[in-house]
Amino acid sequence: MLEVRGLALAYDGIAAVRELDLDVAAGERVAVIGANGAGKSTTLKGLAGLMHPRAGSIRLNGEDITRQPAHERVCRGLSLVPEGRGVFARLTVAENLDMGAYLRVDPGIEGDLDRCYSMFPRLHERRRQLAGTLSGGEQQMLAIARALMSRPSLLLLDEPSMGLAPQVTTRIFEAIADISAGGVAILLVEQNARAALELSSRGYVLEGGRVALAGDARDLLASSAVRRAYLGE
C-alpha cells in the first residue's frame, strides 16, 4: 500500500535521507531501526507531509501523494504518532481524541472513542484532564489513541518507547500489536531495535540516511552485523 522510491529529504540543504526505497504492504508490520541521526524520524516526517521531499516519490494505495500537504494525507488513511509524545498539552484528553477524528463526520466516532478508552482505561479516567498533566506513558497512549481516531489504514509510529519505563514500553508494544491485529499496517521507527524487530515481520536498517540492510525481521535479528551494531552484543 505504501511505495517509496528514491526519496531524498534535507534540512536547509543538508541531506538527511537519500535514495530511500521502502514498501509497506496492507496490514504489514515493518520496523525501521538505526542509530541516532540515521534519518529515521526524518523519513516519517517526509511520509506524513511535514517535510517536502527534494527528490523521489511516495505512493499510497497507488496514488501519488509526494506533493500533498500533511492535512490531505490524513484523509487518505495515513496517520503519524509523532516523536516525543506529541499531544496538545493545553487541550483535555477528550479534546485531543476529538482532534484525532477532526476530518470525520460518520456516526462511528463514538464507538471508536469507546474502543480507545477500553484499550487504554487510564485515558478514560483522565479524559477531562489537560493532556500536559499526564505522565509520559499516558501521553504516548493518548498520541496513539488519537491517531487511531482518524481510522488509519497505515499507522506511522516515531519512537513510541522513547523515555518510557520498560513495563510501560511493553504495554505500548502490546497495544501496537493489537492495533495491527485489527488490520492496520504499521511502520515503526525505533531505537529499541530488538523490541521493534520482534514485533515486525520485516525491517529496514538505516545508516547515514540510506538503507544499509533490509529484509525479514527474524533474519535481521539473527544477523551478526545487526546484533553487533544495534542489539549491543
Added chain:
Amino acid sequence: MLGSIYALVALGYTMVYGILGLINFAHGEVVMVGALVAITAIGVLGPATGLPGPLLLLVALGVSVLACMLLGALLERVAYRPLREAPRLTALITAIGMSIVIQNLAMLAWGRQYLSFPALLPNEPMILLGATVTGTQLIIVALTALAMVVLMGLVNRTRLGRAMRATAQSPALASLMGVNVDRIVVVTFLVGSALAALAGVMVAGYYGQAHYHMGFMLGLKAFTAAVLGGIGNIPGAMVGGLALGVIESLGAGYIGALTGGFLGSHYQDVFAFAVLVLVLVFRPSGLLGERVADRA
C-alpha cells in the same frame, strides 16, 4: 466603556499572536477602516433608503464588518502568508509597513479631515445605579459583552474553535490531524477583523468622529491591553482591555489633583504606556499569561 473597545481590539492582536506568533501592527488600521466605511455607508444609505437611525446603524455596522473581514483576509494572504517561514522580525516590519500603507490609502480615499459620525441613537444621559450613562455607552458595553460571549463559545465549544486552539499550540501537529492550517489562520484574521470593525464603529459613534489616523494610537493601546492580559490569551485580552480602560480613566481624572494642576487630563495616554513598561518589566507574561515554559 473605552475599556470594552480596547478589549475588542486587543482580541484581534492576541488571537493572531496566539496562532502565528506575529504582532499584527496593522490591526489598528483595520479598526480605522471599519469606522470610516461605516460613516460612508451611513452617508450613502441614509438618504437613499431613509431607514430609521438604529436600523441604519446596524446596516452600516454590517457593511463595515464585511469590509474589514475582507481587508483582514487580504492582509493575511498578501503580506503575511508569504512570510510564514521568515524570521519574526521580517514579519513584524512588514506589519508596520502595512499599517503605514493602509493609513495612507485611507487618507487618499477619505481625506485628511475629521469626518463626523452622525448621532443615530438616543443620547440623553440617564442615571443607572448612581452613575450617569448614555444610551450609546450602554449599547457599547452590551454589544462588547455579547461579542465576547459569542467568541468564547466559538473558541471553547465548537469543532472550529478546538482546531484553532490546537493550531495555536502546534501548527504541525494540527496538520497531522487533518487541519488545514492556512484556513484556520484566515478564519482567525476574519474573526479578529470583524471584532475590529465593531470596535471601530463604536469608537467613532462614541466620539462622534473618525479620521484616517485614529487607528494608530488605538492600536497601540489595544496592543498594550493584550500584553497586560498576557498576549496569546483570549480571556487575558478581555481583562487587559477593561483594566486598561479603567486605569486610563482614573489616571486622567486624578492626575490634575495629584500634581496640583501641573499635569492635565491630556496626559491620559501616558498611563497606558506606563502600564506597558511596568508589565514588560515586572510581569512579561501578563496578568493571565501562562508561564513562558509552556510556550516552547
